[in-house]
Amino acid sequence: MGSEFLFMDDNARPHRANIVDECLQSEDITPRQPPPTCLPDLRRALRDEWCNSPQDQMDDLILNMPRRCKACIVSFGRHTPY
Numbered sequence: 001m002g003s004e005f006l007f008m009d010d011n012a013r014p015h016r017a018n019i020v021d022e023c024l025q026s027e028d029i030t031p032r033q034p035p036p037t038c039l040p041d042l043r044r045a046l047r048d049e050w051c052n053s054p055q056d057q058m059d060d061l062i063l064n065m066p067r068r069c070k071a072c073i074v075s076f077g078r079h080t081p082y
Contacts, residue, residue: 068082
């Protein structure tokens with residue numbers, strides 16, 4: 001998938017199937033640290049992620065928000081290409 005691949009895991013139970021774990025291991029993808037278990041840890045994790053996000057990526061997301069909102073309205077909240 002390349003060195004720029006970003007795997008996002010929401011730690012939902014359906015994603016914890018053995019086959020998913022096996023696939024991740026076969027691709028040499030290591031999971032991130034365990035999710036926060038208390039509010040201060042969650043705040044710290046969010047702050048860390050925010051600080052590590054590239055500013056140009058944040059700028060693009062902000063600039064694209066009106067277009068994304070319009071697409072959501074046009075699709076009545078259903079699937080959009082984003």
